Structure formats: structure tokens, C-alpha cells
Amino acid sequence: MLVDKVEIYTLSLVFIGDFNPVILQPFWLANKKLIREQEAESAKIEIIHNDIVKFSLDWAEIQISNSRFEIKSSKEPYFEAIKDLAISIFRHLKETPIRQLGINHLKHFNLNEDEILKLERILTPMNNWSSLIRHPKLARIEIVEAPREDEFKGNKRLAIQRSDQLSSGILINLNDHYTVKESESGRDGEIFRILASVWESSKFLSNEITNNFETMYKLS
Amino acid sequence: MPELDLPKGDIAEITLIGTGGGYGESCVIHLGNKNWIVIDSCQDPVTKTSLPLKYLTDIGVDLEFDVKLILCTHWDDDHIRGISELFEACKKAEFAFARTLDTMKFLRMVSMDYQKFLNGNDNSSTIEFSKCLDILIKRGLTPIQAVKDRILKSFNLLSNFRSEVVSLSPSDYAINNYDLEISTLIKELQPRRKIIIKNPNSKSIALFLKIGLHRVILGGDLINSKNQNEGWLDIISNNQVIDKKSSLFKIPHHGSYNSFHDDVWQDLLSVKPTSILTPFSRGLKLPESGMIRLFSERSSNFYMTSNLMRTSGKRRDRSIEKMLNKWGYKLEEIKYNEGKIRCRIAINIEDAIWDVSLFGRAIMI
Amino acid sequence: MTTTELKKSDLSNSESLENISSYLKHTNIQNNFEQKFESSMSNVIQNKDLSNLIEMARLKYAPNVSYFKKTQKWLGHVTEIKSDEFIAELKDLTNPGTIEIGEFEINEISAEDKELLTIGSAFYWSVGYAVEKGQVKKESIIRFQRIYWEQDELDSAFDRARILEENLNWD
Numbered sequence: 001m002l003v004d005k006v007e008i009y010t011l012s013l014v015f016i017g018d019f020n021p022v023i024l025q026p027f028w029l030a031n032k033k034l035i036r037e038q039e040a041e042s043a044k045i046e047i048i049h050n051d052i053v054k055f056s057l058d059w060a061e062i063q064i065s066n067s068r069f070e071i072k073s074s075k076e077p078y079f080e081a082i083k084d085l086a087i088s089i090f091r092h093l094k095e096t097p098i099r100q101l102g103i104n105h106l107k108h109f110n111l112n113e114d115e116i117l118k119l120e121r122i123l124t125p126m127n128n129w130s131s132l133i134r135h136p137k138l139a140r141i142e143i144v145e146a147p148r149e150d151e152f153k154g155n156k157r158l159a160i161q162r163s164d165q166l167s168s169g170i171l172i173n174l175n176d177h178y179t180v181k182e183s184e185s186g187r188d189g190e191i192f193r194i195l196a197s198v199w200e201s202s203k204f205l206s207n208e209i210t211n212n213f214e215t216m217y218k219l220s
Numbered sequence: 221m222p223e224l225d226l227p228k229g230d231i232a233e234i235t236l237i238g239t240g241g242g243y244g245e246s247c248v249i250h251l252g253n254k255n256w257i258v259i260d261s262c263q264d265p266v267t268k269t270s271l272p273l274k275y276l277t278d279i280g281v282d283l284e285f286d287v288k289l290i291l292c293t294h295w296d297d298d299h300i301r302g303i304s305e306l307f308e309a310c311k312k313a314e315f316a317f318a319r320t321l322d323t324m325k326f327l328r329m330v331s332m333d334y335q336k337f338l339n340g341n342d343n344s345s346t347i348e349f350s351k352c353l354d355i356l357i358k359r360g361l362t363p364i365q366a367v368k369d370r371i372l373k374s375f376n377l378l379s380n381f382r383s384e385v386v387s388l389s390p391s392d393y394a395i396n397n398y399d400l401e402i403s404t405l406i407k408e409l410q411p412r413r414k415i416i417i418k419n420p421n422s423k424s425i426a427l428f429l430k431i432g433l434h435r436v437i438l439g440g441d442l443i444n445s446k447n448q449n450e451g452w453l454d455i456i457s458n459n460q461v462i463d464k465k466s467s468l469f470k471i472p473h474h475g476s477y478n479s480f481h482d483d484v485w486q487d488l489l490s491v492k493p494t495s496i497l498t499p500f501s502r503g504l505k506l507p508e509s510g511m512i513r514l515f516s517e518r519s520s521n522f523y524m525t526s527n528l529m530r531t532s533g534k535r536r537d538r539s540i541e542k543m544l545n546k547w548g549y550k551l552e553e554i555k556y557n558e559g560k561i562r563c564r565i566a567i568n569i570e571d572a573i574w575d576v577s578l579f580g581r582a583i584m585i
Numbered sequence: 586m587t588t589t590e591l592k593k594s595d596l597s598n599s600e601s602l603e604n605i606s607s608y609l610k611h612t613n614i615q616n617n618f619e620q621k622f623e624s625s626m627s628n629v630i631q632n633k634d635l636s637n638l639i640e641m642a643r644l645k646y647a648p649n650v651s652y653f654k655k656t657q658k659w660l661g662h663v664t665e666i667k668s669d670e671f672i673a674e675l676k677d678l679t680n681p682g683t684i685e686i687g688e689f690e691i692n693e694i695s696a697e698d699k700e701l702l703t704i705g706s707a708f709y710w711s712v713g714y715a716v717e718k719g720q721v722k723k724e725s726i727i728r729f730q731r732i733y734w735e736q737d738e739l740d741s742a743f744d745r746a747r748i749l750e751e752n753l754n755w756d
Binding site for chain 3: 242243265266323324327328330331332334335353356357360361362363365502503533534536537539540543544546547549550551552553554555556
Binding site for chain 1: 648649651652653654656658660678695697698711715724726728730731732733
């Protein structure tokens with residue numbers, strides 16, 4: 001089962017808007033009781049600058065620039081906590097305009113070379129290229145969805161490539177992307193209402209994508 | 221297994237739907253001439269289907285026109301799961317719940333809980349109820365507020381027969397207490413906490429049904445209280461509406477000891493009535509074996525929507541199970557055991573007896 | 586792929602950009618490893634020291650992130666607090682469906698989370714394998730929910746209550 005071969009699952013939440021990076025520091029988070037004090041004390045700070053702040057807690061990495069806020073974790077026990085943290089941070093900074101959200105599910109699957117080659121053949125038939133390219137291999141493939149037709153704006157993007165983390169494996173990266181409506185300012189927490197309402201379905205979608213690969217794999 | 225079908229116009233039906241105890245209960249009622257009402261709602265925990273909605277659909281009830289009332293006995297989340305989906309589907313239905321003294325205060329609490337839900341907190345208890353309020357507004361309907369001795373709905377049937385749905389509780393005293401509790405809950409309400417009502421059952425609605433020549437008591441989750449102005453003691457001493465003893469009794473609150481009152485059996489029920497109940501299995505297990513014996517002795521026939529199951533852990537990945545065992549975690553899965561007890565009777569025949577059919581896990585004791 | 590092209594995809598995770606740097610880093614690490622590996626080998630041959638070699642091999646193939654695998658997750662709500670334990674209802678977040686009831690020792694909660702333990706409070710509980718630098722260990726993690734509620738959230742709730750009150754026809 002492909003699902004049993006997930007070795008690393010990273011969840012990254014990316015917000016696009018206008019941010020003031022320098023406010024967002026570990027002790028500010030602890031002061032607001034959003035993280036434990038001890039977690040703030042042991043945070044690893046990479047950079048704190050007016051234009052960029054980057055630090056990591058034991059369970060999450062946070063990077064903020066003027067236009068982009070990202071929080072990510074490869075520790076599944078904390079996925080809900082990073083969602084809660086993002087929502088709570090911007091509930092404190094409620095005037096921050098945020099217009100876009102990307103929920104990124106990155107799953108690294110442990111596969112041996114034969115399994116990878118088989119998956120590559122399913123995704124794109126390499127023998128079409130063998131007369132022109134010697135030993136063709138798939139580097140990266142991206143599948144992009146047409147704009148959503150549900151109540152939200154945005155789309156989904158799926159990227160498949162060899163894993164850069166595993167000695168042998170592939171990375172399937174689902175970017176589930178949402179935008180606030182044109183009539184909305186992004187200052188009223190619209191994006192967090194979207195995050196709250198799609199959180200479960202986005203995780204479900206990521207699992208369904210794994211299942212779809214499984215089915216394709218079995219059928220081939 | 222008996223066939224799932226529509227009753228004829230002159231046949232009354234009380235179908236009690238149980239889930240094994242952890243996922244709520246519901247009662248689907250035919251009061252004659254295609255007049256249906258539904259008491260509470262429960263859900264399949266996996267598919268999230270509203271079970272009364274599924275039952276009504278399965279037997280072919282015209283949801284849009286024939287369901288006249290949906291009643292929420294108390295808004296504990298065990299009794300209202302899927303109720304908004306049900307209300308949405310039943311376009312002509314009215315909606316009834318227990319009266320609140322200070323409606324604004326009550327609405328504030330429900331709205332604060334709703335706000336938590338909008339913000340993605342999975343700690344809300346009253347969302348289903350909140351959604352029903354939205355439907356009420358959309359349809360321009362007046363909510364029916366149940367209080368002691370109030371006719372909530374009545375239907376004139378053929379041949380001068382009549383059906384009535386009457387609330388026996390909550391009493392004024394219970395309503396007043398509830399109001400005080402809401403004030404405390406609002407003060408304590410926090411985004412990371414779930415609303416937990418203390419003794420929700422003393423505020424539950426118990427119902428008295430007059431269906432042609434027959435009488436039924438649906439006990440809801442109503443329990444006894446030390447105070448004689450609420451609970452069963454209040455109904456026994458002060459009710460003004462019970463004109464005749466009931467031949468069918470939905471035993472209240474899963475047959476718990478504190479919901480049993482001898483005078484209910486002596487004064488309000490006919491000798492050896494047909495008794496039905498839903499068990500409870502969420503930490504506490506009800507009914508206890510002594511109570512099962514008691515109900516069997518007191519009833520002509522006694523049915524439960526399912527047996528009490530031995531509890532065990534949920535089946536999961538072997539390595540996770542090993543880990544849990546190693547660390548000594550004992551998890552008890554609340555099993556889902558859907559069962560239905562369908563009781564039918566001819567509305568206009570005085571000495572008719574209840575014809576009971578069992579579906580799913582339902583059993584006769 | 587040029588750097589400009591990479592910037593266009595800034596809504597997706599920074600992985601694409603990081604892929605390249607991590608790939609380069611990885612290659613450097615690999616090269617360093619090759620050198621160290623060689624020297625370790627000679628160390629093994631000369632000093633018969635195997636432990637160093639095993640450690641090198643483990644690090645060589647270990648992903649450079651700390652992660653969790655085979656995670657089983659629940660969302661719990663505290664229903665009862667005893668002197669040393671608390672009882673909670675657990676919603677399975679990994680395989681949603683039926684509810685479970687579990688008992689936990691209060692000592693399992695981190696000191697700073699203890700103040701969050703009240704009836705009704707929510708927590709996340711996970712068990713699984715924590716992997717760090719190739720080392721795998723079984724872990725159980727309890728983390729109480731920390732969610733901030735601004736005054737304006739209460740205002741919105743009260744606004745909704747007012748709208749409900751105005752629009753509902755009470756008898």
C-alpha cells in the first residue's frame with residue numbers, strides 16, 4: 001500500500017498579504033500564550049530583520065517576509081497546532097490584510113528504484129523519448145486545476161518529483177490554493193474562515209490523491 | 221426482517237431509532253393521515269447521515285409536505301446530530317424546543333458557540349441548533365417553545381378522531397434554573413472549551429401523545445429531581461393534560477435509576493404497557509441489569525434498540541495498538557449499533573394492541 | 586528553471602526554491618561524507634572501530650528534517666478530572682468515525698499546559714514514531730489547544746444574537 005510508504009509528511013500553510021515581520025518573534029507568541037514559554041526560550045532564531053523573520057520551534061518553522069507568511073511542520077502531531085497558531089496570530093493582528101492561502105501537503109514516499117520507474121512510466125511514457133534522450137527519467141511533473149467552481153476562489157496544483165529527503169523515493173506535493181473574493185478586503189479574517197472550513201476536506205483530498213496513485217499503480 | 225413500508229392513514233406509528241448509546245436517538249412518529257413528526261435526531265458516526273431522515277426517506281414519506289414538526293427535546297449534542305439536515309429537508313415542518321426565559325441571553329450563548337465553529341474550533345455543542353435557527357428565519361417561522369402542559373401541535377383526523385402532541389415539561393422552575401446556568405456558561409465560554417451543560421436532562425421535554433383512542437408517553441431524557449417542581453415528580457403531581465393512561469412508554473433517559481419513578485408506572489401508564497428504550501454506552505452504561513429486570517416485570521413487552529455491548533478498543537494498525545498497550549492506555553470505543561423499534565396501532569380501535577417490529581440491532585427482552 | 590520562475594510559485598511552499606539549495610547542500614554533504622567515509626573506513630581497518638562507521642552510515646542516509654511517521658491522532662475533550670487522572674472523549678482524526686474514551690495521567694501533561702486543563706478543554710493527542718537524524722523512537726504527545734479569542738469575535742457573536750433575536754418571530 002502506497003499509504004504505508006509515506007515516510008515524511010510536511011504540512012505548510014502559506015499566506016500572502018501585507019505583513020510586518022519584525023513583530024512576530026517567539027517571545028511575542030509566548031507572551032500571548034500561543035506557545036509555551038519554554039518553547040519560546042528554546043526557539044532557534046535564524047534571522048530577525050525588518051524585512052524577514054525566520055525561526056523554528058521544536059515542532060514548527062515560521063518564516064515571514066513583507067508579503068508572505070509561512071508556517072510548516074513535518075511532525076504530524078502538530079498539524080492542528082500550526083493551524084491554530086496561524087489563526088490565533090492573525091486574530092491578534094486583526095488588521096493584517098491577507099488575501100491568499102496555500103495549504104501544501106508534501107508527502108515523501110519510500111519507494112525503491114523499480115517502483116519509482118513504474119510510477120514514472122504511469123505518469124509519462126518514457127519510451128517516447130528513448131530515441132532522443134538516453135535513459136530518460138522524470139524530474140518533475142505538475143498538474144494544475146482549472147479555477148474552482150465551488151464557493152471559493154483558487155485552484156489545486158499537484159507536483160510529483162523525486163524526493164530530496166529520501167535516498168530512494170518520490171515527493172507528491174499538493175498545493176491547495178484559496179483566494180478571498182474581490183469584494184473582500186482580507187482584513188476581516190476571511191482567509192481564516194476559509195482555512196477553518198476547508199481544513200478537513202484539504203487533508204481528505206491529500207489522502208485521496210495518494211489513493212488515486214495507488215489505484216493507477218495497481219491498474220498498470 | 222419485516223418490511224420497511226408506509227403505514228396506512230389510520231395506523232399510528234412510533235419508531236424509536238437508537239445508535240447503541242453514544243450517537244444519540246430519535247423518534248419518528250405518524251399521528252395519522254400522513255401527519256409525521258420527528259423527535260430529536262441522531263447520526264451514523266461514519267457516514268454522518270441523519271438516521272430519522274434516512275428512515276423517512278426509506279419508507280417513502282413525502283418529506284416536503286408530510287413532516288409537520290421537528291422537536292428538539294434538549295440541545296445536548298447527542299440528541300441534535302443531523303437535525304439541521306433533517307429540518308432543511310422537511311420544508312413544511314415547524315420547529316419546537318424548550319422555552320428559555322431570557323431569549324437574548326440564550327441566543328448569545330448559541331451565537332458565541334457558532335462563532336467558535338466559524339473559526340474552525342471543533343468544540344461547539346450547539347451548531348446544529350444554531351443552523352436550525354437560521355432555517356427558521358429563512359422560512360419566517362415562529363419557533364414553538366415547549367413548556368409544561370402545552371399542546372404543541374394537533375391534527376384533525378378522519379371520523380372525528382384527533383391527534384395531539386403535548387409537552388409535559390420543562391416546568392417553570394426548570395426553565396428558571398436553566399436561565400441561571402446559561403449566565404454562568406456565557407461567562408465561562410472560551411474558544412478552546414466545549415460547552416458542557418450540567419444536568420441537561422432536568423430540562424428535557426417529555427411528551428404526551430394523544431393519537432385517536434390511544435395515549436403514549438415519550439419520556440425524553442427527563443429525570444427525577446429533589447425538587448418537586450421539576451422532573452417526573454412535577455408531572456405526576458401537577459400535570460393538567462393527561463386524560464388517560466398510556467399503553468406505550470418510551471422509558472426516559474436510557475432507563476437510568478434516577479429517571480424511574482414508581483408513580484409514573486402506577487398513575488400515568490396502563491397496566492403492563494409496551495415499553496421501549498435506547499441504551500446508553502458512553503463511559504456510563506445504561507440501563508443497569510436490575511433496571512432491565514424491573515422494566516421487563518412491569519411491561520407486557522419490553523424492547524431495546526440494541527443490547528449493551530461489551531466494550532473494547534478500536535481496531536487499528538498493529539504497531540499503534542502495540543504502542544498503546546505498552547504505555548498502558550486503555551481506550552474504549554463507543555460502538556455504533558443502529559436499531560429500530562417500530563410500534564404500530566390502529567388509531568380508531570379501542571382495544572387494539574401495539575404491533576411491534578424490530579430492525580437492525582433492536583431486541584426484545 | 587530560473588530564479589524568476591521560481592519566485593512566481595511563491596504561494597506554494599518554499600520547497601521548490603529550497604529544493605535547489607538543499608540539493609546543492611545535499612551534494613556537498615554527500616561529498617563530505619564520501620571523504621569522511623573513506624577516512625572512517627581506514628579508521629576501521631586500523632583501529633577496528635566499527636561504531637564510528639555505523640554512525641556515519643546512519644547520518645549519510647538520514648533525511649535532514651525531524652519528522653513523525655505512522656501517526657495516530659485524536660482530538661480530545663476533557664469530561665472528568667480526578668486527583669491524578671483525567672478522562673476524555675476522543676475523536677479519531679486519523680480514521681474518523683466512532684468516538685473513544687480514554688484515561689490519562691495528569692503527569693503526562695507538560696507543566697505549562699496544566700493550567701489549561703479544565704472540564705471541556707480541548708487537546709490533541711498523538712502516538713507514532715518520531716524520527717530524528719535516522720533515530721526512531723515511539724512517542725506519545727499531548728498538547729492542549731491554545732486559541733486566542735479577540736473581543737471583536739465576541740462582538741460578532743453578540744451581533745449575530747441580536748440579528749437572530751430581531752428576525753426570529755417569537756410567539
